[in-house]
Amino acid sequence: MAQAGHAAAFRGRTPTRALQPAQVRAAAVRAGTVVGVLLALWGLWELYRYVWIREAWTWPFPVNDTTLPHIHSIFQALGQPTSQGPLLITFLLHAAWFTAKEALVGFGLGAVVGFALAVALVHSRLAQRALLPYIVASQTIPILAVAPMVVVWLKSGWQSVAVIAAYLTFFPVTINTLRGLQSADTAAHELLRSYAASRWKVLWKLRVPASMPYLFSALKVSATASVVGAIIGELPSSIQGGLGGAILNFNQYYSITPADLWATNLIAAALGITFFVAVVLAEKLVVRRAPEQRA
Amino acid sequence: MTVVAEPTPSGTVLATVRTRLVDWIPAIVVFCAGIAVWQLSIEIFNIQKFLLPKPGAIISAFWTQRGALWRAGWLTLKEALGGFALGSAAGILVATVLARFRRLGEALMPIAIAANAVPIIAFSPIFNAWFDPLSSKPRMATAGVLCFFPVMVNTLRGLTSVRPAQVELMRSYAGGELQIFRRVRIPTALPFVFSALKVATVLAMIGAIVADYFGSFGSLGITIKNSVALFDFETAWAAILMASILGVLMYVAVSLVERIVLQWDPTRQERGTA
Amino acid sequence: MTVVAISGVTKTFPKGHVTALQEIDLQIEPGEFVSLIGPSGCGKSTLLRVIGDLTAPSAGTVEVNGKSAHHARLDHDYGMVFQDSVLFDWRTVAKNIGLPLEMLGFDRSRRKQRVDEMLQLVELQGFGDHHPWQLSGGMQMRVAIARALAFEPALLLMDEPFGALDEMTRERLNIELLDIWRRMSSTIVFVTHSISEAVFLSTKVVVMSPRPGRVAGTVDIDLPQPRSGDTREDPRFFQKVTEVRELLRGVGADEHGSVLAEERA
Numbered sequence: 001m002a003q004a005g006h007a008a009a010f011r012g013r014t015p016t017r018a019l020q021p022a023q024v025r026a027a028a029v030r031a032g033t034v035v036g037v038l039l040a041l042w043g044l045w046e047l048y049r050y051v052w053i054r055e056a057w058t059w060p061f062p063v064n065d066t067t068l069p070h071i072h073s074i075f076q077a078l079g080q081p082t083s084q085g086p087l088l089i090t091f092l093l094h095a096a097w098f099t100a101k102e103a104l105v106g107f108g109l110g111a112v113v114g115f116a117l118a119v120a121l122v123h124s125r126l127a128q129r130a131l132l133p134y135i136v137a138s139q140t141i142p143i144l145a146v147a148p149m150v151v152v153w154l155k156s157g158w159q160s161v162a163v164i165a166a167y168l169t170f171f172p173v174t175i176n177t178l179r180g181l182q183s184a185d186t187a188a189h190e191l192l193r194s195y196a197a198s199r200w201k202v203l204w205k206l207r208v209p210a211s212m213p214y215l216f217s218a219l220k221v222s223a224t225a226s227v228v229g230a231i232i233g234e235l236p237s238s239i240q241g242g243l244g245g246a247i248l249n250f251n252q253y254y255s256i257t258p259a260d261l262w263a264t265n266l267i268a269a270a271l272g273i274t275f276f277v278a279v280v281l282a283e284k285l286v287v288r289r290a291p292e293q294r295a
Numbered sequence: 296m297t298v299v300a301e302p303t304p305s306g307t308v309l310a311t312v313r314t315r316l317v318d319w320i321p322a323i324v325v326f327c328a329g330i331a332v333w334q335l336s337i338e339i340f341n342i343q344k345f346l347l348p349k350p351g352a353i354i355s356a357f358w359t360q361r362g363a364l365w366r367a368g369w370l371t372l373k374e375a376l377g378g379f380a381l382g383s384a385a386g387i388l389v390a391t392v393l394a395r396f397r398r399l400g401e402a403l404m405p406i407a408i409a410a411n412a413v414p415i416i417a418f419s420p421i422f423n424a425w426f427d428p429l430s431s432k433p434r435m436a437t438a439g440v441l442c443f444f445p446v447m448v449n450t451l452r453g454l455t456s457v458r459p460a461q462v463e464l465m466r467s468y469a470g471g472e473l474q475i476f477r478r479v480r481i482p483t484a485l486p487f488v489f490s491a492l493k494v495a496t497v498l499a500m501i502g503a504i505v506a507d508y509f510g511s512f513g514s515l516g517i518t519i520k521n522s523v524a525l526f527d528f529e530t531a532w533a534a535i536l537m538a539s540i541l542g543v544l545m546y547v548a549v550s551l552v553e554r555i556v557l558q559w560d561p562t563r564q565e566r567g568t569a
Numbered sequence: 570m571t572v573v574a575i576s577g578v579t580k581t582f583p584k585g586h587v588t589a590l591q592e593i594d595l596q597i598e599p600g601e602f603v604s605l606i607g608p609s610g611c612g613k614s615t616l617l618r619v620i621g622d623l624t625a626p627s628a629g630t631v632e633v634n635g636k637s638a639h640h641a642r643l644d645h646d647y648g649m650v651f652q653d654s655v656l657f658d659w660r661t662v663a664k665n666i667g668l669p670l671e672m673l674g675f676d677r678s679r680r681k682q683r684v685d686e687m688l689q690l691v692e693l694q695g696f697g698d699h700h701p702w703q704l705s706g707g708m709q710m711r712v713a714i715a716r717a718l719a720f721e722p723a724l725l726l727m728d729e730p731f732g733a734l735d736e737m738t739r740e741r742l743n744i745e746l747l748d749i750w751r752r753m754s755s756t757i758v759f760v761t762h763s764i765s766e767a768v769f770l771s772t773k774v775v776v777m778s779p780r781p782g783r784v785a786g787t788v789d790i791d792l793p794q795p796r797s798g799d800t801r802e803d804p805r806f807f808q809k810v811t812e813v814r815e816l817l818r819g820v821g822a823d824e825h826g827s828v829l830a831e832e833r834a
Contacts, residue, residue: 033402041406061425130321139497140542142504144516146535148523153346224412231414235508236520243417251420251509261420269413276412460655463623467649468672469642478668482659559659561702 042071069259074266077259088260092246092267099230099242100271102158106165106233107226107275111219113166114173121174122181122207123199139171143229148236156237165229169222176218180211216283223275231268243268348529356529357536364518368537371503371515374431375545378438379499383492385439386446393447394454394480395472404451411444419506428510438502442495446488453487454480486560489553496545504538570635572724572756573597573620578629580615580782588781589615593629595775595784597758599723602750604759604767604774606813607820612782613760614652614728620758621649621726633724645673647724648717652732654709656701656716663688663697666716673720687715690749707738714746718753725750725757731766740798743769747796764817768792768809769801776813778820785820788812 049070052063061067078089117135121128147164154160184206192202234244243264250261330350336342337349348356357364393400419437426432457479465475507516515538522531573595580590589612597603605613618624619631622638633641641647648669656665663684670680688694691711701709710730717725731739743766750757761767767774771790778785790809792800800806 030405034405037402037406067421067425126321129318130325133319133322134325137539137543140500140546141535141539142497142500142542144501144505144508148519148531149528149535152523152528224414228414228416232416232505232508235505236523247417247420248509251423254420254424258424265417265421268417269409272412272414273409276409458655460651460653461657463618464649464651464655465672466623467621467642467647468669469645470672474672479657482657485659559661559700561658561700 045071066255066258069262073259074262077257077263078266088263092243092264095241095243095246095264096267096271098158099227099234099244099268100275102161102233102242103165103226103230103271103275105158105162106167106229107169107222109162110166110169110222110226111173114170114218114222115177115215117170117174118177118181118211119203121178128178135171135174138167143167144232144235147233150233151237156239158239160237161230161233161239161242164233165226168225168229172218172221172225173215176214177211180214181207183214184210212287216279216287219279219283220276223279224272227268227272227275243271348532352529353532353536357533360530360533364515364533364537367513367515367518367534368541370431370513371434371500371507371538372541372545374434374503374506374514375438375496375499375541377431377435378440378502379442379495379545381435382439382442382499383446383495386443386491386495387450387488389443390447390450390454393451395476397455400451400455407444407448407451411448415441415444416502416505419502420509422506423509429512433509434503434506434511434514437506438499441498441502445494445498446491449487449491450484453484456487457483486557489549489557492549493546493553496549497542500538500542500545570599571596571632572599572601572634573758574630574632575616575620576630578616578619578626578631580612580619580624581627590619590626591781591783593782593784597756599756600754601773602747602757602759602771604761604771605777606761606764606767606774607777607782607785607817608779609762610782611777611779611820613777615782616777617726617728617758617760621647623649645669645720646722647726648720648722650710650713650717650725650727650730652729654701654706654713656709656712658701660701661697662693662699662701662704662712665701665712666719668716669720675720683719687719690718691715691745707734707742710734710742711745714749718749718755721753723755725755727757727759729760729762732762739763739766740801744797746770751795764810764813765801768806768813769796774809774813776816776820786816788816 045068049063049068051057057063065073078087078092080088082088082091084091117131121131143164146167150163150167151160154163181203188206188210189202192206197205230242231244231247234242235248239245240249246264247261247268250257250264254261333347333350337347393403416437418440419433422433422436426436461479461483462475465479470478503514504516504519507514508520511517515534518534519531519538522528522534574597575593575595578590578593579588581588593616595616605616607613615624619626620633620638622631622642631638634646636644636646656662657668660668663681666684666687667675667680670683675683684697688697691714693708693711693715696704696708701712704712713730717727731742734742746757747770757770759767759770761770768788768790774788774790776785776788777783788809792803792805792809
């Protein structure tokens with residue numbers, strides 16, 4: 001039965017790398033669906049605006065051009081020049097790049113620290129007992145509460161923002177990698193024991209490969225978290241160059257130019273999604289097996 | 296007939312308590328050592344108070360200002376709890392609808408995943424424009440939206456990751472969709488829901504405090520922000536301590552409910568907290 | 570009245586254009602114990618699922634107790650046991666066994682009574698409050714059988730129920746199953762890929778051929794009842810095993826090796 005199952009699995013895998021017409025069609029359908037859903041959401045937005053304004057409903061909040069601008073005015077705002085001169089989109093892309101650098105450094109730092117921590121913990125039950133409760137507890141401390149202190153420690157600068165981003169990044173990586181490192185089955189461990197493999201060999205030949213799907217599902221969470229960390233890290237550090245600074249800034253002018261803040265959020269959203277997609281693509285390259293059976 | 300699996304040995308309560316305590320000893324040692332190193336290193340290396348106050352000083356600030364901290368903390372907790380309840384309930388509700396109408400769910404899934412990657416925090420100033428910034432509503436909204444997506448995505452994943460054989464079994468009993476939902480999908484989803492809810496407690500606290508930065512009144516985030524501005528770092532740390540205690544309380548409360556509801560779940564231990 | 574009447578059943582899966590079943594005709598009479606055996610891909614499990622109306626045939630008709638398979642399912646005419654026990658982790662053993670009774674609207678006291686009887690039947694008294702994962706594989710399977718029998722269906726459909734168990738547990742459960750079959754005087758359709766298991770249990774063995782799935786032949790097993798461990802040492806037992814094996818060889822089973830490998834195991 002088992003043999004037959006394997007045979008079926010091999011037969012099921014198409015060896016050709018070229019895209020099949022069916023795959024192309026499926027991809028087109030998926031893309032079409034996404035576009036369709038986006039258009040539908042746009043429609044709902046405008047319908048909501050229209051109905052709430054016409055009926056003058058005030059629950060949950062009164063709708064007008066300030067509270068809920070037209071989608072097209074948000075996009076229009078991107079093409080308007082800012083008070084400093086450049087177009088808003090140019091300004092925001094610069095800010096996004098600034099924040100992206102902080103987030104990227106934080107992400108890298110958090111991922112490395114998180115992974116190293118997991119490797120250390122998997123080799124010592126004592127360390128797990130001693131440290132795991134605090135690793136979990138560290139996440140129940142609202143990071144923004146600590147952010148001002150980090151800024152005091154590391155001076156106001158992108159480094160402190162990166163550290164805050166790393167703080168949000170490392171946790172999912174540690175927890176998931178730890179689970180992944182422990183996920184290889186006993187038989188595989190016994191096989192390597194029969195080869196008299198060292199701990200180091202077991203780590204690199206078995207534990208780390210086994211942890212990859214787990215690692216990547218954590219990195220997907222962390223990618224977003226690092227962007228969030230960078231944005232909220234900018235708030236107490238009075239850093240003006242990034243998206244967090246832009247949000248604080250446009251927040252003050254919200255009653256005059258609400259679309260500017262919405263446009264900033266649009267770019268922030270795009271940055272978060274870009275980070276997420278980058279990890280998804282990296283996963284596709286690295287993990288060739290069925291990705292994350294369980295989260 | 297040989298009994299292969301004996302009923303699981305429950306042992307005496309005392310023995311269980313003892314093993315529990317032994318399990319926690321390393322953590323307690325680390326805690327005491329950490330506090331000692333913290334306190335001593337400040338004295339030995341003469342670290343400036345603004346960089347890191349002594350743990351003793353933080354505790355005494357916490358104690359002397361407990362009234363004010365508790366008032367601010369209570370406000371923040373209410374905001375976080377309100378957002379948690381609203382966001383999680385909405386997340387579970389939407390996931391249930393999407394699980395019922397699979398085509399709709401599949402169409403919306405990519406958008407939901409993308410929305411999950413959006414830094415929702417950025418939207419909290421907009422909630423200030425929607426609702427009265429002096430009320431709790433904008434912070435509650437931020438916390439709620441922050442909770443919504445992980446709960447929704449995880450619940451939907453739980454509701455749809457039922458084992459096909461279990462559905463077939465129900466069908467062999469002539470069970471309809473509603474029966475399958477009640478007896479298979481919901482129990483299967485519960486572990487997923489609870490791990491999302493635990494994440495959501497943390498997010499709710501983060502949301503409530505971060506939203507303070509865009510204008511608020513009397514809550515913990517403001518206490519921290521103002522104390523740092525006045526170089527009163529002991530109060531700032533005491534407020535952080537309060538925020539942490541409240542965050543841990545929310546997390547522990549959900550974990551306890553989980554422990555009671557998911558007594559049956561053999562994977563509860565290994566799934567841990569992630 | 571014929572319990573299961575299958576005529577001209579064909580099942581094709583549109584994906585990959587697989588013909589799982591082709592023109593199957595089969596009658597199963599009350600009190601029979603019929604095993605379906607054949608190499609992987611012969612559609613024996615599919616046939617069982619067609620009888621249970623868990624899969625619709627592409628052509629042909631299936632009648633259970635004189636009704637369409639669909640109506641028979643809605644009338645709870647059969648109990649089903651799957652390849653793995655398919656117990657619900659979130660229910661205790663007793664509640665797992667009581668599941669079909671809940672679906673049939675038994676009240677609490679009648680449910681408890683039936684569940685206790687069933688626990689006794691499969692010799693799991695005292696395990697009612699346990700959760701499935703606290704039991705061994707063999708015990709889990711007994712819970713699954715108890716669950717299938719709980720509402721006393723006259724027909725039991727079993728899909729390789731003992732496939733995942735070790736040989737010793739399997740042989741013990743074989744004897745227990747025959748015991749239950751006699752006491753409940755039910756009809757059993759049993760899918761397996763073990764020749765000796767099929768011969769030991771059945772009154773009739775249906776040998777199926779793969780790609781497309783067809784009935785290659787049937788062997789009546791007229792070994793004396795009740796059967797016991799001694800039956801396996803009876804020369805007539807070996808004769809029947811050989812007969813089934815010859816039929817299987819004819820359908821190219823050894824080309825895949827799975828059936829014979831299973832026999833050696």
